Amino acid sequence: MAILVTGGAGYIGSHTVAELLDRGEEVVVLDSLVTGHKESLLGGKLYVGDLRDKELLAKLFAENDIEAVIHFAASSLVGESMKDPVKYYDNNVYGTQCLLEGMQKAGVDKIVFSSTAATYGEPEKVPIEETDRTEPSNVYGETKLTMERMMSWFDKVLGIKYVALRYFNAAGAHASGKIGEDHRPESHLIPLVLQTALKQRESIAVFGDDYPTEDGTCIRDYIHVSDLADAHVRAVTYLRSGSGSNFFNLGNGLGFSVKEVIETAKEVTGLDIPVVIQERRAGDPAVLVASSAKARSVLGWNPSRADLKEIIRSAWNWHSSHPQGYGEA
Ligand code: NAD
Incomplete structure (x- = not known):
């Protein structure tokens, strides 16, 4: 069985694909390459296309035996989200809705979600803990919190289990020197x-x-991107073990x-x-x-x-x- 990585040709996605391949997992990637790079994939089967293309999703699920999904595909520029909220609700929230619909139809019931510590907004105290108030101070953070809440309802109603991982800045590059960070525009x-x-x-x-x-x-x-990749793979193992949905901060x-x-x-x-x-x-x-x-x-x-x-x-x-x-x- 394979793991589907959406946004797998992006910065954190490509490092997670590398980690999965190292552990002998079969990997399928869905990426529109809107900000990703196909050169960043060290393996796996790539479908170039958009999360919101329901026909493509149905084809992907039909052609592969997908066990779990790791969901990175999103728009993630805070400044841009405050100028173009429609883009963020469409790509992030509606995109996730399409993905969950595709999973439901294909009977896939595990998803690891790349969320963000921007879901907390201005912190009440530091270090921030999972039980702290979530009050995003920008559209990007709000869409990620909405995506988490959507997953929580898809779990309650449809039994799709999720793990949301909330973190701030991914940093660093793969030990092989072959892949690294290339955001355009760069904001980190x-x-x-x-x-x-x-x-x-x-x-x-x-x-x-x-x-x-x-x-x-x-x-x-700041968290090293390979440590983040490791956490996403651990979250798959956690869901495989039958543990229910959960969410975690990944902070230093x-x-x-x-x-x-x-x-x-x-x-x-x-x-x-x-x-x-x-x-x-x-x-x-x-x-x-x-x-x-x-x-x-x-x-x-x-x-x-x-x-x-x-x-x-x-x-x-x-x-x-x-x-x-x-x-x-
Ligand atoms: P990235 O832009 O490098 O990766 C995102 C990938 O998703 C790209 O390859 C892009 O082409 C793809 N994509 C976007 N929309 C798509 C769509 N509709 N259909 C298919 N593919 C699509 O970004 P990143 O820095 O690797 O971040 C990955 C995820 O991690 C994002 O969801 C982001 O919100 C989250 N995150 C990142 C950081 C960070 O420091 N980089 C921190 C916290 C959370």
Whole structure:
């Protein structure tokens, strides 16, 4: 039986496909390649197409014996979601509805969902725990919470079991050096900093250095993409064991400041990284980190690449050897 990975040609999806293949799983990928890259697939059977294409989904489920789904396919730019909410409800919420409908028709009853810590919004306290209030502060986070709630009803009514994984920033690259992060446009700090080291950008903007943190810059949560891939595979195992639906934070509990990331990147690359301090951005909390105590105790998840230097070193290994990512757009 195979595992279907939607969005498997994306950044986290491709690392999860690699992890599944390493463990001897059969993998089927559905990806429209709207932000993904077919070069990022180290194996598996690729269907190029859209989640919202119900005929394609029916064909995919008919042609493959799918046991479980790992669902990454989504639009995930916070800024864009606040300009074009229709795109986010359509691709994320309606896309998930189509996927769940396809699963129901094909009798597939397990789904692991790539959610986000943006479901919490402004945190009540840090580190954020699963029992904390969810009040998203942007459309992207709201659509992800809606997708989780949809899954919860599909479980109650139809018995489709789900595990939702909520995390902040995926970072780093695969140990093989063959796959890594190539978002276009790029919005994540570590690749932006490394592109600055490569002189593809003039400078890196730091939004505010007067926050109530040790060095005045915001503290954020980073998890190595291969540790995230491992958590998604563990969640499949959890569902296979017959455990019911659940949701988990995947956080590093401590977080790293923006300055710390830049200083570590300077150290790892040995290159100059010009910084420009700008005004604070509206709605940027000082500290955003999630606890992973529940994932550790229930899923046995134990991130093995939690060190910032190691995360940046692996990202640098990819960026320095692939300065154009997967190639020209
Ligand atoms: P990505 O853009 O690299 O991957 C998304 C993939 O989904 C792409 O390959 C894209 O082509 C595909 N896709 C999008 N819409 C589709 C559709 N309608 N039909 C078929 N394929 C479609 O993004 P990523 O950084 O790998 O993120 C993957 C998932 O993880 C997203 O759901 C995102 O919300 C979530 N997430 C990411 C981060 C992060 O730091 N990158 C943090 C938290 C959650």
